[in-house]
Amino acid sequence: MVVMKMKFPFQKRVKLAQGLWLLSWCATVAGATTFTLGCLLKTELRRRAEVMANTDIHIVPNTLMIVGLASLGINYFASKICQDALDAGRFPRWKNFLKPYFAVSCFFTVLMLLAIIMSYAMKGSLESSLKAGLRNGIRFYKDTDTPGRCFQKQNIDRLQMEFQCCGNNDFRDWFEIQWISNRYLDFSSTEVKNRIKSNVDGRYLVDGVPFSCCNPSSPRPCIQYRLTNNSAHYNYDYQTEELNIYLRGCREALVNYYMGLMNTIGAGVLSIFLLQGSVLVSLRFLQTAMEAVAGKENTEIETEGYLLEKGVKETVMEYLDPVLTFLSPGIVSTRTPASHANAKRAT
Structure with missing residues (x-):
C-alpha cells in the first residue's frame, strides 16, 4: 500500500527541488550547530569532572557531536541531489545511492531523537554521579x-x-x-x-x-x-x-544548572530534528516524483510522488533483509552437526 501519494506537475517539482536545496543548506548549518552544542555541553561537564563519580552523562554530548557531524554529510549530499533533480540525464546516477542514503539518514535522525530524549531523562544518573562525586570532593x-x-x-x-x-x-x-x-x-x-x-x-x-x-x-x-x-x-x-x-x-545547584543547560539544548536540537525530518521527507517525494521521468523525452509531464511504496512494516523489513542476509552465514555456522543432519533429512 502506497503511503502519502501526491501528484507533482513540472512546476511543482521545480519548486520542490529549489525549496529543498535551500532547506538542505539550512539543515547543514543546523548540523554544525548540533555539533557545537555537543562540544559546549561536553566542555561544561568536563569542567566539573572532579565532582562527578562517573561519566555516563557524557553519552548525551557524545551523541550530539556524532549526529551533528553526520548531519553535515547527509545534508551536503541532499543539496547535490537537488541540483541534479531536474536534469533527467544526471539524476539516474543517484538511483543506486539513494536507498543506502535514506537508511543512513534515518538512522542518524533517530539517533538525534534519542539524544533529545536522553537530555531530559538523564537527571537521575546526573544526580547520583554528583552525589558521590561531591561527597568524595568534600572528604578530600x-x-x-x-x-x-x-x-x-x-x-x-x-x-x-x-x-x-x-x-x-x-x-x-x-x-x-x-x-x-x-x-x-x-x-x-x-x-x-x-x-x-x-x-x-x-x-x-x-x-x-x-x-x-x-x-x-x-x-x-x-x-x-x-x-x-x-x-x-x-x-x-x-x-x-x-x-x-x-x-x-x-x-x-549543579543538577539545576546542568539540567537547565541540557533541556535548553534539547529544545534547540528538537527543532533541528524537525528540520532534518522535513529534508528527508521532501527528498523522498522528489526522488519518487523524478523516477517516473527518468528515461522519457518529455520531462515536463505530471508525475506521482509518495513517501513509502509499501507499508511501514514491509519497508522496514526491506531494509533489514540485507542485514539479516549478511548475518545469516554466522548464524548457520553455529549449528551443531545434529542440526545439519536433521535439516538434510527434512529436505
Whole structure:
C-alpha cells in the first residue's frame, strides 16, 4: 500500500527541488550547530569532572557531536541531489545511492531523537554521579599535600562561590567530616585534644564551614564556626535566623544548572530534528516524483510522488533483509552437526 501519494506537475517539482536545496543548506548549518552544542555541553561537564563519580552523562554530548557531524554529510549530499533533480540525464546516477542514503539518514535522525530524549531523562544518573562525586570532593578537601588532590580544596571553594552553594546536600555535610588538615591543628591545645578524643575515628570535627560558604550579600559578618551554638554569637538564633552562609546544597545547584543547560539544548536540537525530518521527507517525494521521468523525452509531464511504496512494516523489513542476509552465514555456522543432519533429512 502506497503511503502519502501526491501528484507533482513540472512546476511543482521545480519548486520542490529549489525549496529543498535551500532547506538542505539550512539543515547543514543546523548540523554544525548540533555539533557545537555537543562540544559546549561536553566542555561544561568536563569542567566539573572532579565532582562527578562517573561519566555516563557524557553519552548525551557524545551523541550530539556524532549526529551533528553526520548531519553535515547527509545534508551536503541532499543539496547535490537537488541540483541534479531536474536534469533527467544526471539524476539516474543517484538511483543506486539513494536507498543506502535514506537508511543512513534515518538512522542518524533517530539517533538525534534519542539524544533529545536522553537530555531530559538523564537527571537521575546526573544526580547520583554528583552525589558521590561531591561527597568524595568534600572528604578530600583537606588533602592539599596529597598528590592528585592538591587542587581539591581550590576546586570545591570555587564551586561553592560560583554556584552560591554549600556542602553536598546542605552546609551540615561539613559537620560530618574533618575538613581542616592536621597540619593546621595545634595538638597541644586542650580543645583540639578533646574534640579528637570525643570522636571514635579520631577526627577533628567542628560545626563550621569553609569561608567559601559565606554569603557576601549578608549584612552581618560571616559566621563560619559554632553555627549551631546560639550563645557563641551575639543576637543569634540558629533555629530562626537566616544564616549568613549559603543554604542550598551544591548537588541541587549543579543538577539545576546542568539540567537547565541540557533541556535548553534539547529544545534547540528538537527543532533541528524537525528540520532534518522535513529534508528527508521532501527528498523522498522528489526522488519518487523524478523516477517516473527518468528515461522519457518529455520531462515536463505530471508525475506521482509518495513517501513509502509499501507499508511501514514491509519497508522496514526491506531494509533489514540485507542485514539479516549478511548475518545469516554466522548464524548457520553455529549449528551443531545434529542440526545439519536433521535439516538434510527434512529436505
